[in-house]
Amino acid sequence: MARKKIALVGSGNIGGTLAHLIGLKELGDVVLFDIAEGVPQGKALDILESTPVEGVDVRYRGANDYAEIKGADVVIVTAGVPRKPGMSRDDLVGINLKVMKAVGEGIKANCPDAFVICITNPLDVMVWALQHFSGVPANRIVGMAGVLDSARFRTFLAEEFNVSVEDVTAFVLGGHGDTMVPLVRYSTVAGIPLPDLVKMGWTTQEKLDAIVQRTRDGGAEIVNLLKTGSAFYAPAASAVAMAESYLKDKKRVMPVATLVKGGTYGQPDDVFVGVPVVLGEGGVERIVEISLDPAEQAAFNKSADAVRGLVKVASGLMG
Numbered sequence: 001m002a003r004k005k006i007a008l009v010g011s012g013n014i015g016g017t018l019a020h021l022i023g024l025k026e027l028g029d030v031v032l033f034d035i036a037e038g039v040p041q042g043k044a045l046d047i048l049e050s051t052p053v054e055g056v057d058v059r060y061r062g063a064n065d066y067a068e069i070k071g072a073d074v075v076i077v078t079a080g081v082p083r084k085p086g087m088s089r090d091d092l093v094g095i096n097l098k099v100m101k102a103v104g105e106g107i108k109a110n111c112p113d114a115f116v117i118c119i120t121n122p123l124d125v126m127v128w129a130l131q132h133f134s135g136v137p138a139n140r141i142v143g144m145a146g147v148l149d150s151a152r153f154r155t156f157l158a159e160e161f162n163v164s165v166e167d168v169t170a171f172v173l174g175g176h177g178d179t180m181v182p183l184v185r186y187s188t189v190a191g192i193p194l195p196d197l198v199k200m201g202w203t204t205q206e207k208l209d210a211i212v213q214r215t216r217d218g219g220a221e222i223v224n225l226l227k228t229g230s231a232f233y234a235p236a237a238s239a240v241a242m243a244e245s246y247l248k249d250k251k252r253v254m255p256v257a258t259l260v261k262g263g264t265y266g267q268p269d270d271v272f273v274g275v276p277v278v279l280g281e282g283g284v285e286r287i288v289e290i291s292l293d294p295a296e297q298a299a300f301n302k303s304a305d306a307v308r309g310l311v312k313v314a315s316g317l318m319g
């Protein structure tokens with residue numbers, strides 16, 4: 001069986017980490033693409049030289065020409081500009097929209113059948129733009145945000161309860177940003193919902209509220225520490241888990257930014273926003289639609305409306 005081909009469009013901090021993790025898991029051969037000359041080639045060679053030590057057989061190439069991503073099975077997009085301290089993800093919309101146009105056209109010309117994962121921010125609107133420019137069907141293009149947001153939530157919860165991160169599950173809905181909706185009643189420790197853990201005296205409502213807020217601000221916390229860029233290890237790990245579920249047809253249930261059609265989750269019209277889906281060989285095989293209580297629905301609507309507002313801004317910039 002031929003090896004899978006995975007194209008990484010953007011070879012910066014996340015792109016390099018993706019390349020490394022994909023190799024360690026032997027998910028396929030990797031093409032690192034970037035507009036910066038030398039950077040993808042240098043990272044490709046450096047990681048390739050780690051493969052004998054790791055005992056993995058993976059080919060790596062660096063490229064500045066879209067022709068090199070031809071026939072890719074999976075494309076993970078991180079091309080663009082990350083935010084600096086004081087910036088919101090939304091401040092990046094103008095500059096990264098132009099990047100999505102170039103990337104989308106590159107995908108359309110070279111690998112229109114690929115499964116595409118977008119990481120570039122502001123996430124939900126960039127997925128919308130990338131689908132517009134690439135023409136990839138909606139079931140084969142997703143945004144990585146919910147897996148990262150729920151990983152942050154799980155990390156903080158595991159610390160609070162002093163239990164293994166493996167036994168903490170978390171459920172996050174909505175856009176990637178300040179309006180994300182961590183669903184406390186669907187988040188658990190070994191199946192015990194968080195509200196029950198409050199009743200059991202494992203934590204207090206105040207502490208839980210603080211953890212929810214820290215999750216919402218998780219990206220900014222890292223930006224403020226790094227000062228020169230944004231998070232890259234956890235975002236890369238999250239996208240690799242999504243790619244693996246697609247490539248191995250694992251059918252994992254994961255929160256991703258996907259096209260939520262009008263009517264689903266109470267939405268008046270179509271919008272790309274984070275909801276739980278089944279990810280398998282068919283890409284987004286099913287949206288998992290849970291029933292929300294009025295407060296949760298209001299929070300989700302607010303989040304979807306924030307994405308719609310930004311899509312309007314992006315549409316205006318596209319003329």
Ligand code: APR
Pocket residue numbers: 009010011012013014015033034035036039078079080081082083092096098099102119120121122229230231232235
């Ligand atoms: N085509 C291809 N690559 C591009 C383009 C383009 N038009 N424009 C910029 N790039 C490349 C840069 O040369 C750089 O190598 O994208 C890479 C981005 O890497 P970093 O600056 O290190 O950013 P990173 O931390 O990887 O984040 C990338 O993901 O999480 C989001 O907000 C983050 O939007 C940002 C993206």
